[in-house]
Amino acid sequence: METRIDEIGAGVYRLSVFVPDAAPPAGFTYNHFLFAGDEPLLFHCGKRKMFPLISAAVARVMPVERLCWLGFGHFEADECGSMNEWLAAAPAAQLAHGMVGCRVSVSDMADREPRVLSDGEVIDIGGRRFRYIDTPHVPHGWDAGVMFEETTSTLLCGDLFTRVGNGPAITESDIIEQSMISERLFHYTSLGPTTGSTVRNLAALKPKVLATMHGSSFSGDGAAALNALGDHYDVLLDQALADISSN
Numbered sequence: 001m002e003t004r005i006d007e008i009g010a011g012v013y014r015l016s017v018f019v020p021d022a023a024p025p026a027g028f029t030y031n032h033f034l035f036a037g038d039e040p041l042l043f044h045c046g047k048r049k050m051f052p053l054i055s056a057a058v059a060r061v062m063p064v065e066r067l068c069w070l071g072f073g074h075f076e077a078d079e080c081g082s083m084n085e086w087l088a089a090a091p092a093a094q095l096a097h098g099m100v101g102c103r104v105s106v107s108d109m110a111d112r113e114p115r116v117l118s119d120g121e122v123i124d125i126g127g128r129r130f131r132y133i134d135t136p137h138v139p140h141g142w143d144a145g146v147m148f149e150e151t152t153s154t155l156l157c158g159d160l161f162t163r164v165g166n167g168p169a170i171t172e173s174d175i176i177e178q179s180m181i182s183e184r185l186f187h188y189t190s191l192g193p194t195t196g197s198t199v200r201n202l203a204a205l206k207p208k209v210l211a212t213m214h215g216s217s218f219s220g221d222g223a224a225a226l227n228a229l230g231d232h233y234d235v236l237l238d239q240a241l242a243d244i245s246s247n
Contacts, residue, residue, distance in 0.1 A: 001050075003057035006169035008217055009152050009209065011036035015057045017050055018166040023185075026164040030078055033156060033211050034058055035149065038126025039068035042086070043147060043156045044079055044213060051082040055089060067093045069125060073158030074141040075105040078213070084111045096123060098134055101143030117145075127151065138198040139189040148205050155207035155222060160199065161229065162188060163215030170209070171216040176228050178215070183236070191237045199230035 004016045013034040022028035032044040032054055040062060046054045058064050067090035072079040080095075087093055087110065095114035097106050102116045117123075117132040124130075129150040136142050139159045147156040163178040164185070183189060207222030218225060 001053060003053045004169070005057050005060060008170045008211075008219075009154065012149075012152060012154065012209075012211075013061055014169050014211070014217060015054055016169065017046075017053055023164045027166055028164055029166055029214055031211070031213050031215075031217070034061060035125065035128055035130075036062065037128045040066055041069035041071060041123075041125050041128075041130065042067055043071045043211070044158075045070055045072055045083045045086050046081065047078050048081040048085065051085040054082070055085070064089045065091065069093065069123065069130075070095045071130070071147055071156070072097065073146060073156070073213070074144040075101050075109075076141070079158070080106070083109075087111050096132070098132060098143060098145040100134075100136070101145070104143060119145075122150075133202070135198050135202070137190040137192060138195055141190075146202065148207065153206065153208040153222075154211050155202065155205060155209070156211045157202070158213050159188060161210060161212045161215060161218065161225070162186070163212070165215070167216040169216060170219050172218070172220050175210070175212075175215070175218050176225060176232065179229065180232055182214075183232075189233065189236075191233060191240060193237070195237065196230040196232075196234035199233060200227050203227045203230075 006014045008014045015032040017030045020027040035041045102114050106114045119134040122131045131148045133146050135144045161179045162182045203223040203226040210218040210222050
């Protein structure tokens with residue numbers, strides 16, 4: 001495996017590892033996003049065993065020890081498995097996550113106390129502003145959340161819009177159909193009465209870039225994509241409820 005580095009925006013780097021047998025036959029990408037600034041931020045720490053790959057990629061952009069912030073969407077191996085390796089490599093770095101995730105998992109598992117973020121709180125890293133937004137159980141995990149970088153209108157949306165395969169770093173093509181194929185394949189979303197509305201609420205941010213953890217990032221009308229994805233989840237929930245009623 002190797003790490004592909006693509007600058008998908010000014011000072012915004014997508015660090016992607018493609019694993020062919022992770023989701024055969026198409027394979028699966030694991031994406032991490034590095035934002036330059038006075039206090040650089042890495043979103044998605046990545047798996048512990050991938051740390052040598054990702055840290056080497058970061059080092060090609062900037063010294064690893066310059067990292068100041070580490071973020072992720074929810075407590076899961078591919079999101080934060082290597083958080084302690086990053087904390088050791090970057091002595092000034094601080095983990096930042098939502099209250100539920102910190103209280104339930106991160107504060108105990110991390111080697112340094114994390115910065116607990118409230119819903120809507122903003123971190124300014126010098127020229128870039130990251131707003132944390134709680135999205136409980138969306139797409140899964142009660143500690144789930146996303147970050148929105150306001151200056152570039154980039155939504156770091158984690159497992160939302162998950163797709164298999166190894167496409168381009170960023171695309172303007174429709175990502176909804178492939179996302180729903182992945183949903184039918186993995187059933188990775190916690191369907192509930194608020195799933196669709198939680199996704200649609202993110203559309204109010206009007207993101208220009210959707211930085212996804214698995215699959216190409218999307219450039220275009222992010223609000224339309226989020227509204228469409230939320231509508232699809234409503235349909236899936238209605239279908240599931242209908243199936244239960246008929247049985």
